[in-house]
Amino acid sequence: MRAENELFQQAQRLQQIIDTIPEGLAVLDKNGLVTLVNPLGREVLRTLSDSGVGEKLEKINGRSLHEFLQPAGRGQTHAIKHADRYYELLSHPITLDKNVSNSVLLIRDVTTEHERQAYLQTQERLATVGQLAAGIAHDFNNVMAVIILYTEMLLSAHQLPPQTERHLTTIGSQAQHAADMISQILDFSRRSMIERAPINLLPLLKEMVKLLQNTLPETIHIEFLHDSEDYIVFADPTRIQQAIMNIALNARDAMPKGGHLIFSLTTLNIYANENVPLPDMTTGKWLKLTVTDTGEGIKEEHLPHIFEPFFTTKEIGKGTGLGLAQLHGIIKQHDGSIVVTSNPGVGTTFTIYLPLMNNKPAIAFVQRPLYGVAKGHETIMVVEDNPILRESITQMLSNQGYDTLEVSNGIEALSLLAESEIRPSIILSDMVMPQMDGLELRQAVAERYPGQKMLFMTGYPFQEDNETMGNVPWIQKPFDSGHLTTKLRAILDEPTGNSS
Secondary structure, rough: HHHEEEEHHHHHHHHHHOOOOOOEEEEOOOOOOOEEEHHHHHHHHHOOOOOOOOOOOOEOOOEEEHHHHOOOHHHOOOEEEEEEEEEEEEEEEEEEEEEEEEEEEEEEOOOOHHHHHHHHHHHHHHHHHHHHHHHHHHHHHHHHHHHHHHHHHHOOOOOHHHHHHHHHHHHHHHHHHHHHHHHHHHHHOEEEOOOOOEEEHHHHHHHHHHHHHHHOOOOOEEEEOOOOOOEEEOOOOOOOOHHHHHHHHHHHOOOOOOOOEEEEEEEEEEOOOOOOOOOOOOEEEEEEEEEOOOOOOOOOOOHHHOOOOOOOOOOOOOOOOOHHHHHHHHHHHHHHHEEEEOOOOEEEEEEEEEEOOOOOOOEOOOOOOOOOOOOOEEEEEEOOOOOOHHHHHHHHHHHHOEEEEEEEEHHHHHHHHHOOOOOOOOEEOOOOOOOOHHHHHHHHHHOOOOEEEEEEOOOOOOOOOOOOOOOOOEEEEOOHHHHHHHHHHHHHOOOOOOOO
């Protein structure tokens, strides 16, 4: 009797010990009978095998127990996926009594780690693709700028045959469409030029909801949930507006027969040592925007790819596959994070996180104006290493009344400035050039010719950590004649010494 009590007490102590193990644990006898299990192990076994203490374990998640107990598998980890959860199982032989072989199973729920690793791998893959896309997009920017400028110059000619005018108009509209696609690629690659300022996102979203209510089909009911807080973020309002519009249009396409589109705006505080919603988020105060539709949903196998450029599940001709890629790039360039969840036949939810600003005055969102061609008479020095683009710019400026000087790089520009008795009213320079780039030219000009006005053309964003950048006025390639001449006119009309 005493021996039995001691065995009972030992069993109780053993049970108490394994109950403290933060992983699922089960002990099996040589026949696969579950002889000992802790609470986590009992829960996992019921999920994966519907077995418990005193019951024989024959299969784990549909696979034979023998697969997990093979000698070759000793010490090895087995991966198990069940429904939307991921587990790791480790089996090892043990001997509790003489000549009696047992096995111990350690089962760990690794869903969080799996999702974190998958998320980070996706972000790394998208960043790599973005780097490739950015280089291609920059070269196309120069090509499209030439096409746009020459098309505009031809259209400005008098007495064009009607058919010729129609053809040129088509070329111009398609060139602008291509330029918009390049802009989307640069957004995706996180290399677009953005103009960030403290913005209250609440009034911007209210205006967008009104716009969508007037433009989306009446069969789509739109709802906007929020409280009365200010949501101040450091953002480019036009880019944020584009990102949200991309989600809304994607939702519209997913609800051809109508449905609900719900916007929800809240805040989120993440404290130290607290789990973050997404692996690339940090502690602090965040804005959380969710956009939920009741559409067709996204298949599970498509979810890892929806932010990749040119990936689309739509019919040919129904989409370029750039909208969601652009959305992802815009959010990442604003130091934010984004995730999508979806159930086919139920709907899709996009969740966006943006860092909130504290005690910062917000500026009102103002729609960018349409540009008309601004004529002039001043002398403009054009510094551009691409000869075809340089020629198209100087020809367009000459047509608008400006005198032009042409050079192909920064060194030639400094030489011409030193030799000429007449200084240009403004220097229009490319940013990326061989021998001397735009910032180096700007520094040299500022030292030798204080007050000289400059405007830079670029297809690349400035490096945010470049302390020599200063307040540089710039224009994004590709541009049309209206945008360029309006920008030039604004700088030319400023008092000398204030060209930003």
